[in-house]
Amino acid sequence: MSEKHLQTGDELPAFGGKLRLFAMRFCPYAERSILVLNAKKIPYDHVFINLDQKPEWIFTFSPKGTVPALEYEQGKGIFDSNIINYYLDEKYPEVPLQPTDPLRKAQDKMLVEQLTGAQSAYYTAAFSSPSLTPSMVETYHKGLEVLQKELEVRKTKFLHGDEPGLVDYTIWPFLERFQALPLLGKQEFAIDKSKYDVLTKYIEEMKNVPAVKSYCLAPETHAKYIESRAKGNPDYNMLDTSAVCCMRPRKKKE
Ligand SMILES: N[C@@H](CCC(=O)N[C@@H](CS)C(=O)NCC(=O)O)C(=O)O
Structure with a gap:
C-alpha cells in the first residue's frame, strides 16, 4: 500500500478484498484503529489521505470526511476510532482486547x-x-x-x-x-x-x-510534522518509507 496521501482528483485504489482503513499517517485517532488491527492480527489494507485536499470518495466511508474510516465491505464504511475499535473487537473476538468485567x-x-x-x-x-x-x-x-x-x-x-x-x-x-x-x-x-x-x-x-x-513514530518526527502543520502546510508525505519502526523524518538530500 502506498504511503503517499491521496488527494482530490486521485482515484480510489481498487478494493483488495480485505478490510481497508482510511487514515492519515500523523492522525492519533487513525493510529488507534491501526494498533487494534495490528494487535488482533487482522489482515487489512490502508489508504492515507490528504486532509486538506480530501479525495471525493472519502465521504462514501466517512460522512464528515474524517479519518479513521473502515471499509468493512466494499463501498461500506464505519467512521470514528472508538466505534471502529469496538466493532473490530466484537466482530473478531479471537484476540479480545476488552475486559469481560x-x-x-x-x-x-x-x-x-x-x-x-x-x-x-x-x-x-x-x-x-x-x-x-x-x-x-x-x-x-x-x-x-x-x-x-x-x-x-x-x-x-x-x-x-x-x-x-x-x-x-x-x-x-x-x-x-x-x-x-x-x-x-x-x-x-x-x-x-x-x-x-x-x-x-x-x-x-x-x-x-x-x-x-511497527507503527510508532519518534518524537522528532511528530515535532517535524507539527511544525509543518502549524505553519499551514502539513507535510503529509515526509516519511522515509524505507524505515520501519519508530520512523524518523526523511533526511534532506545533500
Ligand atoms: N472522534 C473522531 C475524531 C477523528 C478526527 O478528528 N480525525 C482528524 C484527523 S486527526 C480528521 O479527520 N480531521 C479532518 C477534518 O476534521 O476534516 C475519531 O475518534 O475518529
Whole structure:
C-alpha cells in the first residue's frame, strides 16, 4: 500500500478484498484503529489521505470526511476510532482486547474520558500555541497524574493487564505525541521521569509492544510534522518509507 496521501482528483485504489482503513499517517485517532488491527492480527489494507485536499470518495466511508474510516465491505464504511475499535473487537473476538468485567470496562472508558482535557491541551500547544493558558497546562498534568495513579492502582504492566488492551491502544497515540512538545520548546509539557516514574516505565513498555513498534513514530518526527502543520502546510508525505519502526523524518538530500 502506498504511503503517499491521496488527494482530490486521485482515484480510489481498487478494493483488495480485505478490510481497508482510511487514515492519515500523523492522525492519533487513525493510529488507534491501526494498533487494534495490528494487535488482533487482522489482515487489512490502508489508504492515507490528504486532509486538506480530501479525495471525493472519502465521504462514501466517512460522512464528515474524517479519518479513521473502515471499509468493512466494499463501498461500506464505519467512521470514528472508538466505534471502529469496538466493532473490530466484537466482530473478531479471537484476540479480545476488552475486559469481560462490566465495571472494568466502564473504568477503562472513564479513564479515556479523563484524558480528553490533556489531549485538547496538546492540540492547543502544538497547533495554536498563542492561545495556550496556564490552566491548560494544569489540565494536561492532571490527566497524566490520573493516568499514573491508575497504573499504580492496577499494578499491572499495562492498563489492560499483562498484555495491552483497547484502553492502552486508545490512550497510546496521544502519549506518543505528547513527547514531541518539549522538542518544540514547550518544556512545561515534559513527562519528567522524577515525577512520572511509573508512567515513564509504562511508556517504555508500550513502545516495545509489537503492534505499536511497527507503527510508532519518534518524537522528532511528530515535532517535524507539527511544525509543518502549524505553519499551514502539513507535510503529509515526509516519511522515509524505507524505515520501519519508530520512523524518523526523511533526511534532506545533500
Ligand atoms: N472522534 C473522531 C475524531 C477523528 C478526527 O478528528 N480525525 C482528524 C484527523 S486527526 C480528521 O479527520 N480531521 C479532518 C477534518 O476534521 O476534516 C475519531 O475518534 O475518529
